[in-house]
Amino acid sequence: MSEQLKERLSYDRTIDCVQCGYCLPACPTYETMEKETHSPRGRINLIKMVAEGKAAVEELKEPIEKCLGCMACTVVCPTNVQYGELLESAKTVMEEETGKPRPQRWMESFLYKEFFPSSKWMDFLGNAAWLYQKTGIQKAAGHFGLLKRISEPLGQMESVLPAMPPPKLRKQRANRYVRMRPAKAKVGFFRGCIMDSVFFESNENTLELLLRSGAEIVIPEQQTCCGALHGHSGKKEEATELAKRNIEAFEEENFDYIVNNAGGCGARLIEYATLFEEGTTWHKRALQFTHRVKDISEVLVEMDGLIFNKSLDVAVTYQPSCHLRNVQKVTNEPIDLLKRIPGLTLKELDRPEFCCGSAGVYNIVNYEEAMDILDVKMKDVCQTGPDRIITSNPGCLLQMKLGVEREGKSGVMDSVHIVDLLMEADPLPK
Structure with missing residues (x-):
């Protein structure tokens, strides 16, 4: 096999895996699918075999596509295997080597190059969803089960969408905010694509929390999609x-x-820095960028500018985003903020590290597998018995809402983004 393919598959990284098996208990797909090929070490071994010419690229397809990319394996790995790099290298090779029908190539080109990176398309999506809800079409479609007949996964996701704000609210948002002079910190807000179109209110609450904490906020107009969906689809x-x-x-x-x-x-x-060769100008610029990237929970704790004025007599459990916990390494700050809310009871999950099965668009393209994983998560949630499930990621939020419905807990339990809960507790500047 060519040295070029070995390089493209990050072959040198596969040797770091000593096949010890520490990753097995941490892997959701290994637990629910019960196959070695659907474990981290199994996938790494397969990548190694393909790079060595002992297996075909096509054999990567199912094991790699069924991986959540939750990175729980990296937390427990004793040899610090760069599983994320291996996973994306395999997806990139699969994307380049696997032929696709022309309609699929056209649709993917539109979605990845035009739709997600465009703030205009994202605004259109949010406004169209508002119209869909406001006119009663959603209610009628739900009554007749129209979307579920077309696609069960899309129908399920559509049923748990939050209420959309009217278009005028999107137009009213400015690009710069400040209330306190001098400001405690100058913040650039990354609004996201799906986050800003579907969870606009959560973005607005994020801005309000930062303002009450004493920040000056700028929302750069030229920002675009983060590229996560592209990277996870092999479109490097x-x-x-x-x-x-x-x-x-x-x-x-x-x-x-x-x-x-x-x-x-x-x-x-x-x-971002991993996308560029070390020593290049872009690599240096990416490092300067990434050193300033913070989750909202980290910034609110560091600024320490809020007092929560309203008591919330609710029991909550925190479902951590896999990428927040396993990649960003943010674990304590969301819990810290929840504990500051008066009256709130925090009930911790038995297995908070177990993925909910959302994983970007995984719960749409691998619906049955995602539901199996969600059922494991919801068993833990139901045993914990909260009134609300607190999340820190839009995909997790919708997935947990769907889990509540699957368990027949609607009206008894709900899923809420952490910034929305914090605003409900009436935060005031210190």
């Missing part, structure tokens, strides 16, 4: 171009923090 070239655009957008001003409120987006942002 497109992911790299999006990284360059975001680095340039946030270089326009000197920020203390670049803040995001979506675990998946934040994980991609802090990995």
Whole structure:
């Protein structure tokens, strides 16, 4: 097999895996699918075999596509195997080597190059969803089960979408905010694509929390999609171009923090430097960018500018985003913030590290496998018995809402983004 393929598959990284098996208990797909090929060490071994010419690229397809990319294996790995790099290298090779029908190539080109990176398309998506809800079409479609007949996964996700704000609210948002002079910190806000279109209210609450904490906020107009969906789909070239655009957008001003409120987006942002060769100008610029990237929970704890004025008599459990926990390494700050809310009872999950099965678009393209994983998660949630499940990522939020419905707990239990819960507790500046 050519040395070029070995390099493309990050072959040297596969040797770091000593096949010890520490990753097995941490891997959700190994637990639910009960196959060695669906474990981290099994996938690494398969990548190694393909690089050595002992297996065909096509044999990577199912094991790699069924991986959640939750990175739970990296937390427990005793030899620090760079599993994320191996996973994306395999996906890139699969993308380049596997032929696709022309309609599929056209649709993917539109979605990845035009739709997700465009703020205009994202606004259109949010406004169209508002119209869909406001006119009663959603209610009628739900009554007749129209979307579920077309696609069960899309129908399920559509049923748990949050209420959309009217288009005028999107138009009213400014690009710069400040209430306190001098400001405690200057923040560049990364609004995200799906986060801003579908969870606009959570983004607005994030801005309000930062303002009440004493921050000056700038929302760079030229920012775009973080590129996570592109990277996870093997589209490395497109992911790299999006990284360059975001680095340039946030270089326009000197920020203390670049803040995001979506675990998946934040994980991609802090990995930008890995997209460029070490020593290059872009690598240096990416490092300067990533050093300032912070999750909203980190910034709120560091600024320490809020007192929560309203008591919330609810029991909650925190479902950590895999990418926030395993890639960004943010674990304590969300818990710290929840504990500051008066009246709130925090019930910890028995296995908080276990993925919910969302994983970007995994729960759409691998619906049955995602539901098996979600059922394991919901068993833990139901045993814990909270009123609300607190999340820190939009995909997790929808997935947990779906889990509540699957368990017949609607009206008894709900899923809420942490920033929305914090705003409900009426935070006031110290």
